[in-house]
Amino acid sequence: MxxxxxxxxxxxxxxxxxxxxxxxxxxxxxxxxxxxxxxxxxxxxxxxxxxxxxxxxxxxxxxxxxxxxxxxxxxxxxxxxxxxxxxxxxxxxxxxxxxxxxxxxxxxxxxxxxxxxxxxxxxxxxxxxxxxxxxxxxxxxxxxxxxxxxxxxxxxxxxxxxxxxxxxxxxxxxxxxxxxxxxxxxxxxxxxxxxxRGLAGIQIDVKGAKGDLHSGEYGGGVMNPIHALVKILDSFRDENNKVLVDGFYDNIPELSGEEREALASVPFDEEKLRQDLEVPELTGEAGYSYVERTSVRPTLEINGIYGGFQGEGIKTVLPSEATTKITCRLVPDQDPEEIVELLTKHVEKNKPKGVEVKVTPFDKGKPxxxxxxxxxxxxxxxxxxxxxxxxxxxxxxxxxxxxxxxxxxxxxxxxxxxxxxxxxxxxxxxxxxxxxxxxxxxxxxxxxxxxxxxxxx
Amino acid sequence: MxxxxxxxxxxxxxxxxxxxxxxxxxxxxxxxxxxxxxxxxxxxxxxxxxxxxxxxxxxxxxxxxxxxxxxxxxxxxxxxxxxxxxxxxxxxxxxxxxxxxxxxxxxxxxxxxxxxxxxxxxxxxxxxxxxxxxxxxxxxxxxxxxxxxxxxxxxxxxxxxxxxxxxxxxxxxxxxxxxxxxxxxxxxxxxxxxxxRGLAGIQIDVKGAKGDLHSGEYGGGVMNPIHALVKILDSFRDENNKVLVDGFYDNIPELSGEEREALASVPFDEEKLRQDLEVPELTGEAGYSYVERTSVRPTLEINGIYGGFQGEGIKTVLPSEATTKITCRLVPDQDPEEIVELLTKHVEKNKPKGVEVKVTPFDKGKPxxxxxxxxxxxxxxxxxxxxxxxxxxxxxxxxxxxxxxxxxxxxxxxxxxxxxxxxxxxxxxxxxxxxxxxxxxxxxxxxxxxxxxxxxx
Structure with missing residues (x-):
């Protein structure tokens, strides 16, 4: 048939x-x-x-x-x-x-x-x-x-x-x-x-002065929203690519030796991938293999960032706004709603003075x-x-x-x-x-x- | 006449x-x-x-x-x-x-x-x-x-x-x-x-993989150029808004008490400015007044940043590139050429693994x-x-x-x-x-x- x-x-x-x-x-x-x-x-x-x-x-x-x-x-x-x-x-x-x-x-x-x-x-x-x-x-x-x-x-x-x-x-x-x-x-x-993996994300909007300012007249005296955003974003991961959001890893069980062995047996050529992607090296959360990092470990990635002058040449502007979109890939048993809350708290805790910061949650999916x-x-x-x-x-x-x-x-x-x-x-x-x-x-x-x-x- | x-x-x-x-x-x-x-x-x-x-x-x-x-x-x-x-x-x-x-x-x-x-x-x-x-x-x-x-x-x-x-x-x-x-x-x-003030600036281009990647397939295993850029940018200023570039302040004489008095006598209403600009507070380099920060002290400002998805909604992308433009306002006797060199060295020293970073100098003017x-x-x-x-x-x-x-x-x-x-x-x-x-x-x-x-x- x-x-x-x-x-x-x-x-x-x-x-x-x-x-x-x-x-x-x-x-x-x-x-x-x-x-x-x-x-x-x-x-x-x-x-x-x-x-x-x-x-x-x-x-x-x-x-x-x-x-x-x-x-x-x-x-x-x-x-x-x-x-x-x-x-x-x-x-x-x-x-x-x-x-x-x-x-x-x-x-x-x-x-x-x-x-x-x-x-x-x-x-x-x-x-x-x-x-x-x-x-x-x-x-x-x-x-x-x-x-x-x-x-x-x-x-x-x-x-x-x-x-x-x-x-x-x-x-x-x-x-x-x-x-x-x-x-x-x-x-x-x-x-x-x-x-x-599951998914949870937020958008962060940072607002400084009511309009764009001349970086000569005001530069040094008014917080630049891009600097504020950069400070917030850099607080999300350490130099070993661990996520620094309090509680982020709390519900994830440690990988068993058996699971790690099974994952290690999946056919995978890291050097070939590195060459295909044309990157100097593959990097990620310290202590885990590439396959683990991309399947059984959660991530926090900035998907987009924007602020200030985008044209050719330069414009000495101190911009009024900056914005970013972040998503996390989640693994069992991280709860997307809870992760969004943790991310929001983290932004609140790490926001610099002199700007207003708005967090908009989006896109939730369970692992x-x-x-x-x-x-x-x-x-x-x-x-x-x-x-x-x-x-x-x-x-x-x-x-x-x-x-x-x-x-x-x-x-x-x-x-x-x-x-x-x-x-x-x-x-x-x-x-x-x-x-x-x-x-x-x-x-x-x-x-x-x-x-x-x-x-x- | x-x-x-x-x-x-x-x-x-x-x-x-x-x-x-x-x-x-x-x-x-x-x-x-x-x-x-x-x-x-x-x-x-x-x-x-x-x-x-x-x-x-x-x-x-x-x-x-x-x-x-x-x-x-x-x-x-x-x-x-x-x-x-x-x-x-x-x-x-x-x-x-x-x-x-x-x-x-x-x-x-x-x-x-x-x-x-x-x-x-x-x-x-x-x-x-x-x-x-x-x-x-x-x-x-x-x-x-x-x-x-x-x-x-x-x-x-x-x-x-x-x-x-x-x-x-x-x-x-x-x-x-x-x-x-x-x-x-x-x-x-x-x-x-x-x-x-004088002026010196650079553009920083960060390149990750050869093309945009799916943040689910590759997220966690390949360095995200926006994260790399954020790490570089956050290394430029501390939480007191001091510039952390080695040698940045070296040629600047300390302000004399007389100069500081003269500057303090310039008519200036900080609270009115704060209200006009609609910012929660004026901020800047610790230890200096607003007038000093915006006239006799040097600055480092991000004028623009760009990378990844910019549209409405979300796109779970791990972008291939991110870029930023930075300018510094300089005071006597900072030399713009030397400052560009210091900035370039700083980027080199602070760049994360897994990406390529290009620095392009531009726009130099002496104070x-x-x-x-x-x-x-x-x-x-x-x-x-x-x-x-x-x-x-x-x-x-x-x-x-x-x-x-x-x-x-x-x-x-x-x-x-x-x-x-x-x-x-x-x-x-x-x-x-x-x-x-x-x-x-x-x-x-x-x-x-x-x-x-x-x-x-």
Whole structure:
């Protein structure tokens, strides 16, 4: 049966790639309000495609924020029901001048598809859509029932989806949740992510005088908001890159020797990465390896800073304002709400005299970790291995999909994080792309998985 | 005689204001290369006006940078020769959204003229031009010979004028230099600036990975250039706002008790300033008063900082680059070249691992101080007092006119800094303006000064 599905995908490959390009052309940037209509357009696109594929039902459902696409096709009450989660929104594209091709005009070079959203997450959502289309067009009784939940706010931290999921618990009920929004640990190596870091962030706005001042007339006598901001920001981490916020590390259990050994066994070449990134050295929290620093240890990163004169040449100005955005990646059992409180207290404690400081919290997501010996996870690993001919790696991801912890909490079923990206695909950065090798192999893996799940129930 | 001159100015006031608006309409921003043609246009405007006023000679002369306007009218070999220095270039106008009227469409509100350059320095240059026009149109033998040197690079630190002045020493020779590019210490109080701070600056560019990275995938394992920059910047000043650069204060003599007393006697209301600026408190280098901090003490100010995501909402990016611009105001006898070296060494010493740091020096000007008991300075004070009916204050200015120390060195004649601005006229900031009360009184003061100088020689 899966052979027919896989053959269907091969037969329609070019048509599917053209559809994907159409999907990627919609600039559905959730962080920028001027793209609101594009976000809605992308939701409509997904819904229309699901209906064309043979879904019983598909609709664009309102939330308190951007809409959610929900669809279902339930033909076999004996079969397990899979809820496929993904997102159709994308990150902003700046600095746009660093892209080698237009971010919303998908281009194939070297068997890689370049576009914003190619790997995160439109490309992977689209793979699910096409595998389901193939199943519905080739077999009479699908091996599983499909529900899909595709949201438009993942890149801004899924602020409204938890409430939506709570309100639609019955509609979303399933035997397992499958999420393809992550990457293989390296080319050719099947990878299941069994943990994710959480997220908590703040914006800090520092205000000095009511307007910009001449640095000659006033310089030395009025606190410069950039200096004040720099002092606050420098107080966040010590020279060993430990976070100095009181209580930041309090709820994190020490890593066991066993866990550290398991992490050390993940294939990883630090020197190759250093060369690829073109940095003089890899640095991070003292006492931990690169893999630990980027998966099981929390972080505090400044994502942006701005103040004063930005033009060419110089302007001897003492600016009126300076601002920064910070996010932390969290690990079990750090609580995002509590971390935001600790960050806010820290700013309050470290702010210099002579300026006003405002802290705005944003973007909270709980960290997530799940036992990877569950049968639906083990079956996913086997489906991968059928296609990739390599043993599956189990890793904890450094990124955050805040909704995963929420869906786990609300729906109380295992979440299988099987992604098909690669680590160097520039997600959130210029020249985002997706390796088409994994587009093909990934869809084949999913086709196998649905038929293998029949036997698990 | 000066009565006729003053009457001429009164009769032509409206015509003159319209001419000034025309001059202010030229966006001659020297820092931005896209305004190069406007800078040249402003030079032509000054030259044409001098010729119309009756100058023997006026020309736009090339330099290695923006052109210089030189003009002269020499009718009396027995009279002293005055070299009037000023600049026709202006500061950038951003953030332009904070202006209440268009920066290059001069508007009068409450007897104040609002426009970029209104007080710094087109307005004050224009006053000199019109007083000379009045003199040349009302008396047969002017009381002094006039030479004018109006440059187009003051706002970027006069990089080419010293060389130009050295090459044209004979042409520029005079008995005194008069500069109107400063302010009264307060409304109605004549003020001669007998010292100026110097200027030295650097730009710091920090480079991390070759491109922006996802803060989840790489966060914690790769040095964030904003964090590196923050660490460097925070190392520049301690919590008492002392500059921590080794050797920074080495050549500065301690202030004598007498100087401190003189500075303390300058009329100044700190609480009023605090309220005007809307800051919680005035702060600065511990152990010094506000007036000392802003005139006789050196400073280090961050003029701008930039890195990472700047848009609305959040973007969990680990940026590739961060940059900052810093300038120092210097006091005698700090040497700008040496200070740039000290700053560069400091950055080198304090840069974190894992990033590349580039330092670019810019904008150097020596500090300046002159004895204020020279007869031409004392006569300027008397001219002021005739019009303002208030005793003249002698102050050391916090700003920098780097060319003043250079002209002093090259031409070896006293420099009289008599300005007609006011401290709250927003120079270098949005809503720059000029009080027309001082436009009128200032021109009257200059008319008196030229006739009083006859007796000094």
């Amino acid at each position: 899966q052979e027919q599905v896989i053959q269907y995908l091969k037969n329609h490959r070019e048509e599917h790639l053209n559809q994907l390009k159409e999907f990627l052309a919609i600039p559905s940037i959730s962080a920028l309000s001027e793209h609101h209509d594009d976000v809605v357009k992308a939701a409509e696109w997904v819904k229309d495609d699901l209906l064309k594929s043979g879904f019983d039902k598909a609709e664009v459902m309102p939330t308190d924020g951007k809409p959610v696409v929900y669809g279902e096709v339930i033909k076999n009450s004996d079969a397990p029901t899979v809820l496929i989660y993904g997102h159709y929104d994308v990150q902003p594209v700046d600095p746009v001048e660093l892209w080698d091709s237009e971010p919303f005009d998908a281009t194939i070079r070297d068997n890689k598809l370049y576009a914003r959203g190619a790997t995160d997450d439109k490309g992977q959502v689209f793979m699910h859509m096409k595998v389901m289309e193939a199943v519905l067009n080739t077999v009479d009784t699908p091996p599983v029932n499909f529900k899909v939940l595709i949201e438009g706010e993942e890149e801004i931290g899924s602020p409204t989806l938890p409430k939506f999921s709570e309100e639609h618990q019955e509609m979303l009920s399933a035997d397992l949740i499958v999420v393809s929004d992550s990457a293989l640990i390296e080319k050719g190596k099947p990878t299941i992510t069994y943990g994710l 997530y970790v799940t036992p990877f010996d569950h049968p639906v996870i083990q079956t996913a690993a086997k489906a991968y291995e059928k296609v990739y001919n390599e043993e599956t790696a189990y890793i904890r991801g450094g990124g955050s999909i805040p909704i995963v912890a929420e869906l786990d909490r609300i729906l109380q079923v295992p979440v299988v994080l099987m992604g098909f990206g690669l680590p160097d695909e520039n997600l959130h950065a210029p020249n985002e792309h997706f390796h088409l090798e994994n587009f093909d192999k990934g869809m084949e893996t999913l086709a196998h998985y649905w038929f293998m799940l029949e036997d698990v129930k | 000066q009565e006729q001159v003053i009457q001429y100015l009164k009769n032509h006031r409206e015509e003159h204001l319209n001419q000034l608006k025309e001059f202010l309409a030229i966006p001659s921003i020297s820092a931005l290369s896209e305004h190069h043609d406007d800078v040249v246009k402003a030079a032509e405007w000054v030259k044409d006006d001098l010729l119309k006023s009756g100058f023997d000679k006026a020309e736009v002369m090339p330099t290695d940078g923006k052109p210089v306007v030189y003009g002269e009218v020499i009718k009396n070999s027995d009279a002293p020769t005055v070299l009037i220095y000023g600049h026709y270039d202006v500061q950038p106008v951003d953030p332009v959204e904070l202006w209440d009227s268009e920066p290059f469409d001069a508007t009068i509100r409450d007897n104040k003229l609002y426009a970029r350059g209104a007080t710094d320095d087109k307005g004050q240059v224009f006053m000199h031009m019109k007083v000379m026009e009045a003199v040349l149109n009302t008396v047969d033998t002017p009381p002094v010979n006039f030479k004018v040197l109006i440059e187009g690079e003051e706002e970027i630190g006069s990089p080419t004028l010293p060389k130009f002045s050295e090459e044209h020493q004979e042409m520029l020779s005079a008995d005194l230099i008069v500069v109107s590019d400063s302010a009264l210490i307060e409304k109605g109080k004549p003020t001669i600036t007998y010292g100026l 300046y101080v002159t004895p204020f008991d020279h007869p031409v300075i004392q006569t300027a004070a008397k001219a002021y007092e005739k019009v303002y009916n208030e005793e003249t204050a002698y102050i050391r200015g916090g700003g920098s006119i780097p060319i003043v120390a250079e002209l002093d060195r090259i031409l070896q004649v006293p420099v009289v800094l008599m300005g007609f601005g006011l401290p709250d006229e927003n120079l270098h900031a949005p809503n720059e303006h000029f009080h027309l009360e001082n436009f009128d009184k200032g021109m009257e003061t200059l008319a008196h000064y030229w006739f009083m100088l006859e007796d000094v020689k």
